[in-house]
Amino acid sequence: MKTIAIKFMPFWQGWNDYDNFIYNILKTRYEVIISDKPDYLICPISSTNQVHFRDCIKILYTAENLCPDFNMFDYAIGFDWLDYGDRYFRFPCAYLDKEKFNLLENKHTFEIFERNKFCNFIYSNNAADPIRTFFYQELSKYKKIDSLGKYLNNMGGKLCEDKLKTQSQYKFTIAFENSAHPGYTTEKLIDAFAAGTVPIYWGDPEVTKVFNPKAFINISGYQDIPEAIEKIKFLDSNDIAYNNMLQEPALLSEEYNLSNMYERLEAFLFNIFDQDKESAYRHNRVFWGKYYLDKQEAKQNVYDKYLKLINIKAKICPWKKRK
Numbered sequence: 001m002k003t004i005a006i007k008f009m010p011f012w013q014g015w016n017d018y019d020n021f022i023y024n025i026l027k028t029r030y031e032v033i034i035s036d037k038p039d040y041l042i043c044p045i046s047s048t049n050q051v052h053f054r055d056c057i058k059i060l061y062t063a064e065n066l067c068p069d070f071n072m073f074d075y076a077i078g079f080d081w082l083d084y085g086d087r088y089f090r091f092p093c094a095y096l097d098k099e100k101f102n103l104l105e106n107k108h109t110f111e112i113f114e115r116n117k118f119c120n121f122i123y124s125n126n127a128a129d130p131i132r133t134f135f136y137q138e139l140s141k142y143k144k145i146d147s148l149g150k151y152l153n154n155m156g157g158k159l160c161e162d163k164l165k166t167q168s169q170y171k172f173t174i175a176f177e178n179s180a181h182p183g184y185t186t187e188k189l190i191d192a193f194a195a196g197t198v199p200i201y202w203g204d205p206e207v208t209k210v211f212n213p214k215a216f217i218n219i220s221g222y223q224d225i226p227e228a229i230e231k232i233k234f235l236d237s238n239d240i241a242y243n244n245m246l247q248e249p250a251l252l253s254e255e256y257n258l259s260n261m262y263e264r265l266e267a268f269l270f271n272i273f274d275q276d277k278e279s280a281y282r283h284n285r286v287f288w289g290k291y292y293l294d295k296q297e298a299k300q301n302v303y304d305k306y307l308k309l310i311n312i313k314a315k316i317c318p319w320k321k322r323k
Helices: 021-026 098-109 131-139 163-167 187-194 225-237 239-246 258-274 288-316
Strands: 003-008 031-034 040-044 057-061 075-078 088-090 117-121 170-176 198-202
Touching: 003 021, 021 258, 075 258, 088 258, 098 187, 098 258, 131 170, 131 198, 131 225, 163 170, 163 187, 170 187, 170 225, 187 198, 198 225, 198 239, 225 239
Parallel strands: 003 031, 003 040, 040 057, 057 075, 075 088, 117 170, 170 198
Antiparallel strands: none
């Protein structure tokens, strides 16, 4: 069994270096060592200190709407529909929650029951594209929408504790992304499908490459918001049409189901780690490539010094409470 030395740069809160979707795949084929002197560096998009690691294969994983910089990374896993040889694999973060995705794949087989609640809106982020708030306000003119997040909460401050359980009580779920970008489909759509509700979706303009347009209301598929709202009103008042939409499968084909996506992710990762280290490099490390990396590292060094200075000042001159 081949031994590989890897390092995960800091990911999101709750991340476990020894129990995550990448490590769990790698350990089935390799002897994996977590090391501060790695041959392979695995980074989130938020990682900046990765510029100080020059002598290792760099793999980017982004769960955010940002394109990979292949001048800095050898390989990347993200949202975009890119074709870049063996250097990129599209694997949206929605696939990380296998339990929810399994529910999504089987949602059209769920027993249909009457839902007395109209629509939910569960968000805490107030910095998203303004269309999300605008749509919420426009649809609210038809019927009250229960807003159970921190943002625009209209339930007396009551917050959603179990998202799937809560959403399953409603006929519709507003599932708008923070921003629109081809390929950027997150857990917002997946959660709504998994709860067995009808998603009202806005975001990825190419969402119907993967998801069945007959299974949800895609705002981008209508001439304007008023037309989309008329469709919602029709479904809300027509049980047969609404139930027909519920019984449509969420995915267009098995190509994008959970098992097939993880099989292709495994193949992508194994291709990287089966090679010897020198053969696995992909980014340009000489001349203009080296210049680019040197420039990025110099910027980071300035920022590191700035942070260090701020920390020193904070210790010497801590803020005093105002009277």
